[in-house]
Amino acid sequence: MTTPSKTAPKTAPKTLDIQAFRLHLPGAVRPVLTGVDLFVDAGETVALVGESGSGKSLTSRSVLGLLPPGAGTEGTVRVNGEDVLTMTPEQLRGLRTGTASMIFQDPRAAINPLRRIGDFLTESLRLNTRTDRAAATARATEMLDAVGLTAKVLRQYPGQLSGGMLQRVMIAAALMGDPALILADEPTTALDVTTQAEVVALLADLRERFGTGLLFVTHDLGLAAAISDRVYVMYAGRIAETGPAEALFGRPLHPYTAALLDSTPRLDAPQGRLAAIEGRPPSLRDEVPGCPFAARCPLATFLCSQQAPALLPVVGEPTRRTACHHSDQLREMSTDATHA
C-alpha cells in the first residue's frame, strides 16, 4: 500500500492528482483558482496552507466534486486515477462514500443534532452500498474504537458529546468507507490546543494503520510544519510555493511564505513588533495581470506587475517548486544567513 510505485512503475495512479486546475465563478473578473497543481501519494500527509480567500477550501472541496453553483472548470482532479470533474452524480456518490471523505472544521455544524451518532455513522453505508444494519453498526463500532470511543456513543446525540469527542466521531465517519484519501479542512481550528494535539495524534495513527493519504487544509503554519510531509502554500487562488515542510519553512523561497512566517506570533521568535504584511489580497473584482502578491511584496519589480510567475522547480532542490521571479534573491539571503 505504501510502495505502489515499485509494483507498477508510472502506471500506479496517485491518491490525489490535481493538474492545471482552473475554476471560474460567474461574476468574478478573474478565475478563483488558476493553474493549481497538487498531488498526494498513498499514506502521505500534505498540508495546504493559506489565508482566507486563498482558495484552499475551494480546492479541497473540488476533490469531492463539491463545486459552487455556476462554477466552470478546466484541468483535471483525479482521485485514484479517475477524474472527479467528469463524474456522473452516481459516480460522485460512490466517490464520497468510498474512495475519499472529508472532515470539516465545525463538527457541530456537520452532524444532525436530532439524530443519534449511530444513525449518522451508518447512514451513508446503508443507503449507498446496501450494507445491512448489523454489518454497518459493526463497522461503526470498529471505527469508533479506532478513534478511541466506545460503542456507547452510538446511542448518544451530538449534544451529549464535547467538541473533541464529536470531532473524533467525524473522523470515524470519514473512515467508514475505508477511504484512500481524507480531506481535512481545518479539522482542529475549533478545538482547544490540547485537544488539537489529541486529534492530530489520532490522524497520524490512522494514517500508519490504514495507509490513508491526507490533505490537511489549515491556516496555521506551525501546525502544517509539525504534521506534514509536504506543504503547498496558496495565495489568491494560485500555488505560491511547495516543498518538504522542513525546507519550506526553514528557507522559504517565496516572499509570501517568508512574510507569513514573519507575521506569525511564535514562541521561539525574537520578541517585539511583528513584521506585518501591509495591505490585503486582491479582490475577485480586480483583474490581476501579474503576480497576485506583487502589491504587498518587498521584492516586487515592474516585471512582477506585468507577468504572473509560473510555478517552477527550484535549481538544486528537485522536490521544491516556487512561483516567484525573484526567488534567487531569497535563496541568496537564506544562504547568507546560514553562513553568517
Next chain:
Amino acid sequence: MPPMPEAAAPAAPPEDSPRTVLQVVGLRRTYGSVQAVDDVSFRLAEGGSLGIVGESGSGKTTTARIVVGLERADAGRVLVHGQDRTRAQRGRAARLARAREVQMVFQDPFLSLDPRTTVGAVLRETLRLHFPDGDHPRRIAELLEQVGLGSREAGALPRQLSGGQRQRVAIARALAVEPSVLVLDEAVAALDVSVQAQILNLLSDIREQTGIGYLFITHDLGVVRCVTDQVIVMRHGAIVEAGATAEVLARPQHPYTRLLLDSVPRPGWDPRGIAAARRAL
C-alpha cells in the same frame, strides 16, 4: 475579606511598580453546579498589559465579562483606580462614568457592529452619548487615524469592510470614551495571520501612545508573548500560575502551563506525548 493564599503571589508588586489601574479580588461565579470562576485575584498596572490564558471552560471569558460589567459576580470585587465597580449603579451619569472606565473588544467584530450603521455614525453615537459638548468631527477623524482607517472607511457599512478593518472600528469605538482599561476577548483570534499581525502592532502602538491598560483574553500563547507583560493561566475557573509573561513562558512551574506550551505545534512536535500528558493531568 480574607487573603487569598494561592493567588497572593502575583498581587504583591514591588514597591517601585507603577500604580494599579485595575484590581480584581476574590472573584467567584457559579452556574448551577459549575464553578465558572473560583477565587480569582489579579492586578493590572497603569499602562500595563495582562494576559489571561486558558482553554474553553477555564473561566477566562466569564472573568472578563465580570470586569466589564456584563456579568455579575457571586463574590469578590473589581476595583478601577481603587473604586469598586461591582455594585449596582444608580442613574445615567453613574452608568456612563462606569462605562468610561472599562471598554471591551470582542472576537467577532461583525456581531458587535450594527450592520445598518456606518463607521462614522458608530463613533458619533458613542461620542454624543459620553461627550455631548465635544468637537465630534475632529475627534472622529482623530480616532480613525489612530486605528489606521481613512475618511473613505468612515462612510462604509460593516459589511463593506474586511475583518481586520471591522476590528479596527471596534477598537476605535472602544477608545472613543478614553477608557483606562481595554478588555480584549480573543480580539485577534478570528483574523488571518497577516491581518492579525497588523492589529497586534496597532494595539502595542496605542498602548504606547495613550497609556491605556489591556486585559488580553486569549488561548494563543504566541499572541500572549507578543502583547502582554504579565500573564495568568486559568484552568477550571481558578488561576494555576501567574507572573511575568517572559518568565512563565520560559520556565513554566505548573504542569498545566507546561502542557499548554507543549501543545503549540512546531517542527518536531509530539502530539502523542501531549495526548498522554493531558490524560495524566
